[in-house]
Amino acid sequence: MEKRLFVGNLPYSMTDADLENTFSEYGTVVSAQVIRDRDTGRSRGFGFVEMDTEDEAMAAQQAADGLEIEGRRLRVNEAQPRRPRQPRYEDRW
Numbered sequence: 001m002e003k004r005l006f007v008g009n010l011p012y013s014m015t016d017a018d019l020e021n022t023f024s025e026y027g028t029v030v031s032a033q034v035i036r037d038r039d040t041g042r043s044r045g046f047g048f049v050e051m052d053t054e055d056e057a058m059a060a061q062q063a064a065d066g067l068e069i070e071g072r073r074l075r076v077n078e079a080q081p082r083r084p085r086q087p088r089y090e091d092r093w
Helices: 016-024 054-064
Strands: 003-008 029-036 043-051 075-078
Touching: 003 054, 016 029, 016 043, 016 054, 043 054, 054 075
Parallel strands: none
Antiparallel strands: 003 043, 003 075, 029 043
16 A cells, blocks of 8 residues: 655755655655646645555655755655645635
8 A cells, every 4th residue: 555755845956856766765666746836836845755555654754754955854744635625715696
């Protein structure tokens, strides 16, 4: 069963491939994505990594949490399900 991790405080220069390479030391990476601003395309400083198994995800979380890359200490946690978004405008009709 795949396990998804949230990775925060990423260096803004980090790419998807860099993120994948960083976490591949701890097991099989199914996917790695640095989240980018939709308007500018620049990194937002966080991303998500999916590991192949829960054991690999746990090992990756323990090893990479606090890891320093380019002067920034990574924060690694289990990813939480996305909350439903509220409508931007109330229905006035």
